Amino acid sequence: MPPSEQGTVMPNTQQPLLEVRDLEVAFTVDGSRIKVLDGVSFKVAAGQTLGLVGESGCGKSVTALAMMGLLPKPHGQVVAGSIRFAGQELRTLAPDQLYRLRGNRISMIFQEPMTALNPVQTVGEQLMEVFRLHRPSDDKAQRKAAAIAMLQKVGIPEPEQRFAVYPHNLSGGMRQRVMIAMALACEPDLLICDEPTTALDVTIQAQILELMKELQAQTGMAIIFITHDLGVVAQLCDEVVVMYAGRVVEQADVFELFDHPRHPYTQGLMSAIPRLEDQPKRLLKTIKGQVPALHEMPAGCRFANRCPHATDLCLMAAPAVEQLTPHHQAACHYWKELTR
Numbered sequence: 001m002p003p004s005e006q007g008t009v010m011p012n013t014q015q016p017l018l019e020v021r022d023l024e025v026a027f028t029v030d031g032s033r034i035k036v037l038d039g040v041s042f043k044v045a046a047g048q049t050l051g052l053v054g055e056s057g058c059g060k061s062v063t064a065l066a067m068m069g070l071l072p073k074p075h076g077q078v079v080a081g082s083i084r085f086a087g088q089e090l091r092t093l094a095p096d097q098l099y100r101l102r103g104n105r106i107s108m109i110f111q112e113p114m115t116a117l118n119p120v121q122t123v124g125e126q127l128m129e130v131f132r133l134h135r136p137s138d139d140k141a142q143r144k145a146a147a148i149a150m151l152q153k154v155g156i157p158e159p160e161q162r163f164a165v166y167p168h169n170l171s172g173g174m175r176q177r178v179m180i181a182m183a184l185a186c187e188p189d190l191l192i193c194d195e196p197t198t199a200l201d202v203t204i205q206a207q208i209l210e211l212m213k214e215l216q217a218q219t220g221m222a223i224i225f226i227t228h229d230l231g232v233v234a235q236l237c238d239e240v241v242v243m244y245a246g247r248v249v250e251q252a253d254v255f256e257l258f259d260h261p262r263h264p265y266t267q268g269l270m271s272a273i274p275r276l277e278d279q280p281k282r283l284l285k286t287i288k289g290q291v292p293a294l295h296e297m298p299a300g301c302r303f304a305n306r307c308p309h310a311t312d313l314c315l316m317a318a319p320a321v322e323q324l325t326p327h328h329q330a331a332c333h334y335w336k337e338l339t340r
């Protein structure tokens with residue numbers, strides 16, 4: 001990453017690091033194919049942090065897994081669209097090329113660190129394995145030194161001792177730091193974080209977010225941050241993509257989105273921001289009604305059955321994503337009327 005790009009937000013005119021366009025993903029369940037992502041598009045520039053938000057089941061994790069080429073096979077499939085990373089189409093990459101890309105340029109941190117760490121290998125062995133793949137010319141002593149330095153970098157006290165312990169000997173916060181260390185060990189250009197802090201207490205969560213910001217400022221990596229928590233979005237993100245039932249309903253610069261949400265779903269989210277002491281998961285429950293089931297999505301707007309402004313037009317015709325300003329898009333027939 002050139003030093004000039006470190007920690008800066010690239011303008012939208014710059015070639016994006018990642019561009020997802022019209023992505024469609026389907027799962028085959030009991031012999032029938034169900035589309036879970038329908039025309040998802042967004043871009044991320046180097047050094048930028050993009051938040052991906054939306055209610056449980058809207059397709060955030062599936063979007064991340066599709067980008068990483070990690071959809072469960074054979075029943076999960078990208079059926080249309082493109083995923084371009086640094087100008088290269090990922091959909092057509094051979095599995096070994098994709099594997100190398102994941103080890104070198106794109107990393108992911110999962111929600112539950114225990115599932116992503118190997119319980120029978122020490123923390124140090126697992127980190128050294130990442131370095132073995134990323135820097136094959138290093139010898140064992142160099143890999144060990146790099147692993148200890150990385151543990152220190154993510155704020156793990158006494159890294160020499162922690163190097164030799166197993167994941168279950170660490171607290172949740174420390175395990176998550178190990179996961180971050182592993183994800184960062186390959187110095188990725190893009191880090192995808194799928195709710196990496198929801199399992200942690202608020203103080204640890206804040207520390208980890210701070211740490212990620214610091215490391216981003218040092219390396220200039222781009223981050224896609226998936227979360228339910230709009231407080232985290234406000235703290236961390238430059239741009240936000242709001243998803244609803246497998247589609248993007250709004251995307252904007254973070255200030256623009258918080259100040260002038262245009263889609264009624266986003267407006268609902270904004271008015272439901274919890275107080276500090278509330279649980280993040282509670283924040284979306286105040287929007288009445290339920291997301292339609294995947295196998296019976298309506299022809300019109302997918303939010304229409306919960307929308308206070310819906311008309312016959314909304315029930316009949318799906319709104320297209322419209323560019324409202326250079327940094328703001330929304331998919332609502334009435335976005336012009338729905339200013340706040």
Ligand SMILES: Nc1ncnc2c1ncn2[C@@H]1O[C@H](COP(=O)(O)OP(=O)(O)OP(=O)(O)O)[C@@H](O)[C@H]1O
Nearest residue numbers: 027029036055056057058059060061062063072294
């Ligand atoms: N392996 C799978 N097989 C079948 N359907 C799946 C599979 N994984 C996800 N889905 C479906 O795809 C849809 C999107 O799921 P996804 O996990 O992406 O949601 P999410 O936005 O990450 O939700 P959450 O906030 O709860 O993590 C859901 O309806 C889910 O049931």
Ligand SMILES: [Mg+2]
Nearest residue numbers: 060061062194
């Ligand atoms: Mg998820």
